[in-house]
Amino acid sequence: MPQYAAMIYASDVDPTLPEAADLIKEYNEFHDGAQAVIRGGAALYPTATATTVRVTGGKGGDVVTTDGPYAETKEALTGFYLLECADLDEAVKVASGIPGAWDGAVEVRPIVDFGQ
Template identity: 55%
Template sequence: MPQYLALTYTADVDWFAPEQAAELAEYVQFAKDNAASIKAAAVLHPTSTATVVRVEGARGGNVITTDGPYAETKEALTGYYLIEAADLDDAIAIAAKLPAAWGVGAIEVRPVLAAN
């Protein structure tokens, strides 16, 4: 069965902070309700914990790292769900149940290229 990556874009917050508990509970409920379709999922730490990696020149060049996010934005990539669905329409229907799709963020759904 095809797989799709549902990328969640929300406010750039610490999802484990007490003030996020109610909203995080909605994501936990989504995962329980859709457990048969979800093959993997993760919540990402805030972008302030990110390290951007670039290679100067080409392969084998100097590795350059920068602390923090690559770009400033109102919504950041805050998590993902690997969904198994019959087709794109089915994957979209599942992703539409995510709290970030309810006007507080966005969900990007992409087909996963099967590795053979």
């Protein structure tokens, strides 16, 4: 059965803070209802904790790091789920229940199976 990454773009909040408790409750409710198709996932710390890595000059070049995310946007990549669904239609239906879709966006993308 195909797998899909459901990448959540929402307000950049720290899910470990007490003020995120209601949001975490909604995510736990989503997880409980969709656990039959969830194969993995994680919440991410805010973008302020990100480090962006680039290699200048191609393979073997100088490693350059920058504090912060790759792009500055209103919505940030805040987490993801790995979903195993019959098809894209089912994956979209499941993704529409992710709380981040209600005031942000969830990008659903098929996973490449390299047969490992």
